[in-house]
Amino acid sequence: MTDALQQQFLSTYEADIIAWATEQARLLREGQFAQLDIAHLIEEIEDVGKRERHEFASCMAVLLAHLLKWQYQPARQSTSWQRTIKEQRNAIALCIKETPSLKTSFDDSDWWAGVWSDAVARAAEKTGLDVFPETCVWSTAAILDSAWLPTN
Numbered sequence: 001m002t003d004a005l006q007q008q009f010l011s012t013y014e015a016d017i018i019a020w021a022t023e024q025a026r027l028l029r030e031g032q033f034a035q036l037d038i039a040h041l042i043e044e045i046e047d048v049g050k051r052e053r054h055e056f057a058s059c060m061a062v063l064l065a066h067l068l069k070w071q072y073q074p075a076r077q078s079t080s081w082q083r084t085i086k087e088q089r090n091a092i093a094l095c096i097k098e099t100p101s102l103k104t105s106f107d108d109s110d111w112w113a114g115v116w117s118d119a120v121a122r123a124a125e126k127t128g129l130d131v132f133p134e135t136c137v138w139s140t141a142a143i144l145d146s147a148w149l150p151t152n
Contacts, residue, residue, distance in 0.1 A: 013040050056095045056102045057115050063088035063143065064119030068132055071150035072123070082149075089146055106140050 013020040020037070021044070027035050066085050070077055096103050105111045113135075120132045142148045 013037065052095070052099055052102065053105070056092065056099075056105065057111065057118070059088050059091045059095065060115045060143075061118035061122060063092065064116065064136065065122035065126070067138070067143065067150050068119060068123040069127055071152050072129055072131060073127055074152050085149070086146070089144060092144065112136060 012023065020040070024037060024041060027033070063085060066081050066088070070081055070085070116136045123132060124130060136143075138150065
């Protein structure tokens with residue numbers, strides 16, 4: 001790729017990522033591989049995976065935070081909390097259906113630690129409580145079970 005072509009891609013990429021993506025798709029369809037902006041294509045492909053993993057972790061953290069609130073504030077349990085729990089379970093199931101490799105996150109202790117930490121922070125902020133366990137005490141199967149809610 002020439003320096004001029006690289007500079008054109010860089011300015012298009014930085015100025016209008018949609019125009020850049022459209023151009024990259026056209027070049028791929030036409031088999032003009034030598035003209036592709038490979039460095040930015042790699043970056044964008046990696047970012048897709050990061051966004052998917054982030055969305056998945058966020059859904060899990062929201063679910064866990066609501067399960068914590070459910071368990072530690074039984075007097076405040078509401079249909080709104082139940083609805084959020086159901087919605088997050090559905091979102092997680094959809095993420096796994098659309099991207100089955102996300103399921104491997106459940107086997108990653110570092111992923112769990114980050115998600116749990118986020119969930120505890122969310123629950124503590126909403127409840128004002130500082131009594132939550134340092135690590136998740138529920139099984140993945142229970143967390144994802146549509147009929148299960150924690151008890152105090």
